[in-house]
Amino acid sequence: xxxxxLTNTFxxxxxxxxxxxxxxxPESYIxxxxxxxxxxxxxxxxxxxxxxxxxxxxxxxxxxxxxPIAVTLLTERTAGGLSVRGQVRxxxxxxxxxxxxxxxxxxxxxxxxxLDVSASRFLLGFAAGQARKVQLARARILAERLxxxxxxxx
Numbered sequence: 001x002x003x004x005x006l007t008n009t010f011x012x013x014x015x016x017x018x019x020x021x022x023x024x025x026p027e028s029y030i031x032x033x034x035x036x037x038x039x040x041x042x043x044x045x046x047x048x049x050x051x052x053x054x055x056x057x058x059x060x061x062x063x064x065x066x067x068p069i070a071v072t073l074l075t076e077r078t079a080g081g082l083s084v085r086g087q088v089r090x091x092x093x094x095x096x097x098x099x100x101x102x103x104x105x106x107x108x109x110x111x112x113x114x115l116d117v118s119a120s121r122f123l124l125g126f127a128a129g130q131a132r133k134v135q136l137a138r139a140r141i142l143a144e145r146l147x148x149x150x151x152x153x154x
Contacts, residue, residue, distance in 0.1 A: 006114070093123070
């Protein structure tokens with residue numbers, strides 16, 4: 001299955017622990033991802049793992065479709081920084097692997113955001129385009145939520 005890798009690095013004027021806490025709280029994704037409209041069935045029973053159902057709303061040609069997806073966040077605390085990663089499978093065979101690496105930088109956090117989007121050739125362009133929009137919006141929204149200023153994306 002074809003794959004596209006999307007990367008974005010930006011700075012947030014908040015400590016890595018604060019950014020990590022925000023990214024490991026499923027309810028934070030409502031509005032953090034412009035597609036996520038609801039979160040339910042949060043399970044934190046396993047250390048370092050957060051499972052939940054995220055509801056994404058897609059609009060196309062005046063119609064809307066709510067897509068419930070199972071999400072698993074895997075968290076890591078290393079000597080160099082903090083990391084949140086996971087894999088999402090959506091209907092239509094679209095798969096999204098993601099990784100958010102957080103590092104102390106200039107009194108705040110440098111966030112390296114990587115998305116691996118896999119889909120059929122027919123869907124890959126659309127899926128990657130939607131994922132990129134979400135990725136860039138996430139940088140802006142996260143920076144605004146935690147620091148009150150827009151992010152500097154690359």
